[in-house]
Amino acid sequence: QKEVEQNSGPLSVPEGAIASLNCTYSDRGSQSFFWYRQYSGKSPELIMSIYSNGDKEDGRFTAQLNKASQYVSLLIRDSQPSDSATYLCAVGPSGGYNKLIFGAGTRLAVHP
Amino acid sequence: ETGVTQTPRHLVMGMTNKKSLKCEQHLGHNAMYWYKQSAKKPLELMFVYSLEERVENNSVPSRFSPECPNSSHLFLHLHTLQPEDSALYLCASSRGGNEKLFFGSGTQLSVL
Numbered sequence: 001q002k003e004v005e006q007n008s009g010p011l012s013v014p015e016g017a018i019a020s021l022n023c024t025y026s027d028r029g030s031q032s033f034f035w036y037r038q039y040s041g042k043s044p045e046l047i048m049s050i051y052s053n054g055d056k057e058d059g060r061f062t063a064q065l066n067k068a069s070q071y072v073s074l075l076i077r078d079s080q081p082s083d084s085a086t087y088l089c090a091v092g093p094s095g096g097y098n099k100l101i102f103g104a105g106t107r108l109a110v111h112p
Numbered sequence: 113e114t115g116v117t118q119t120p121r122h123l124v125m126g127m128t129n130k131k132s133l134k135c136e137q138h139l140g141h142n143a144m145y146w147y148k149q150s151a152k153k154p155l156e157l158m159f160v161y162s163l164e165e166r167v168e169n170n171s172v173p174s175r176f177s178p179e180c181p182n183s184s185h186l187f188l189h190l191h192t193l194q195p196e197d198s199a200l201y202l203c204a205s206s207r208g209g210n211e212k213l214f215f216g217s218g219t220q221l222s223v224l
Binding site for chain 1: 114143145152153154155157160162167202206208209210211212213214215216217218220
């Protein structure tokens, strides 16, 4: 069973701090990795994708991938209350197209 | 606006009703999906249509019936549902492979 694991949270950080969200996956052959943000009552929206080891930065967001450790993370710098949401990690498994596997999500709460 | 339009936004139905969810994508994508999202659980892939070929999750009950008349339209036909089927149903599309998903706004379904 291919799995994606996330800490459910809530992860509580003060405004302006760095929020660090983590995700581990079981399929060593996975090739594509995504972070989605989901506000309460809304659908998920893509915020980052990463395909190779290392860091990828986009504005206040940095995705980090370590395939050897089967670990992908999302850093949010200068966290804002508007970042408060559930963050979903999704992984594209090996040998199975069109079948992204999602974690259950980490709830982030940024307090003023 | 993600380019994926899903209707209705909310649906309340009795266990003997028949209803359909509709999804349309304007992104020129090759794959469309139905996902189920229940509280505290990972997104569950129900059905995938890629280039009009259907791939399904074998654990989905037969009371859920998908239809994909072309690469831009996707339906989910519902009949004799159970209260435990109450959830958020999300349509998504992608270019195919394990590429990023674009989600519709979802249908919040309540089965009484």
